[in-house]
Amino acid sequence: MINLQNVTLSHKGERGFTLRHLNLSLPRGSFSWLVGPSGAGKSSLLELLSLNTLPTQGQMSVLDTPVETASRSALRHLRRRIGFIPQNYRLIPEWSIFDNIALPLRLHRHREPDIRREVHAILNWLGLTHHAEAFPSQLSGGEQQRVAIARALIGRPALLIADEPTHALGEDQAHLLLDAMRQLITLGTTVIVATHSSALMRSFPAPSLSLQNGTLTPTGGHHE
Numbered sequence: 001m002i003n004l005q006n007v008t009l010s011h012k013g014e015r016g017f018t019l020r021h022l023n024l025s026l027p028r029g030s031f032s033w034l035v036g037p038s039g040a041g042k043s044s045l046l047e048l049l050s051l052n053t054l055p056t057q058g059q060m061s062v063l064d065t066p067v068e069t070a071s072r073s074a075l076r077h078l079r080r081r082i083g084f085i086p087q088n089y090r091l092i093p094e095w096s097i098f099d100n101i102a103l104p105l106r107l108h109r110h111r112e113p114d115i116r117r118e119v120h121a122i123l124n125w126l127g128l129t130h131h132a133e134a135f136p137s138q139l140s141g142g143e144q145q146r147v148a149i150a151r152a153l154i155g156r157p158a159l160l161i162a163d164e165p166t167h168a169l170g171e172d173q174a175h176l177l178l179d180a181m182r183q184l185i186t187l188g189t190t191v192i193v194a195t196h197s198s199a200l201m202r203s204f205p206a207p208s209l210s211l212q213n214g215t216l217t218p219t220g221g222h223h224e
């Protein structure tokens, strides 16, 4: 499902490497926490796995597709099977909350009546129904984070990547998200969640990947 061999990443203009010699293998339907100190490279690794950046060196396959030989259109199709909850939400400011959440379904060319039904169901589940026609700037941080969660989950992604997805949420909402992730795993989705919250990790024991200074260190998780 996900395989990294000797992957390194350096950002443009950077002299050293942000991620170094990463080897990682994650099976379909697995759940992994991603931990490490601030600046260790967690967000950079998640940007890589969600195909927003590509490795500087090494081999990476995502959803069983080697990315270095994939065409642009193959990468575009792959990205549509990935749900990503970025740390800064990245909602489209000019679009309503409804349209932000509907985006993955529209990319998959679902029928409008089905889109309306599914978006309203997820708005209701996350307590956002009254914000359907609002714009992102009119919402609180926690509400925007829930919109980002809804957008990532609505297409039932094959791979779900979440970067501190509960940092602006209350405890009940964090548990709602964990429950949804549990369900996705049973459907075969692979899930990776970066977090600084040991309380969150305790509530869902799972293997963890530990990044230190751009390198994965062994912790008894899935990685090699």
Ligand SMILES: Nc1ncnc2c1ncn2[C@@H]1O[C@H](COP(=O)(O)OP(=O)(O)OP(=O)(O)O)[C@@H](O)[C@H]1O
Pocket (backbone or CB within 6 Å): 011, 012, 014, 018, 036, 037, 038, 039, 040, 041, 042, 043, 044, 045
């Ligand atoms: N676009 C970029 N260009 C240059 N350097 C970057 C870029 N993005 C991240 N970095 C650098 O990569 C390193 C790792 O950053 P990253 O955000 O991946 O860490 P992190 O583990 O997610 O940290 P945090 O827990 O604080 O979110 C940092 O030194 C950062 O400055």
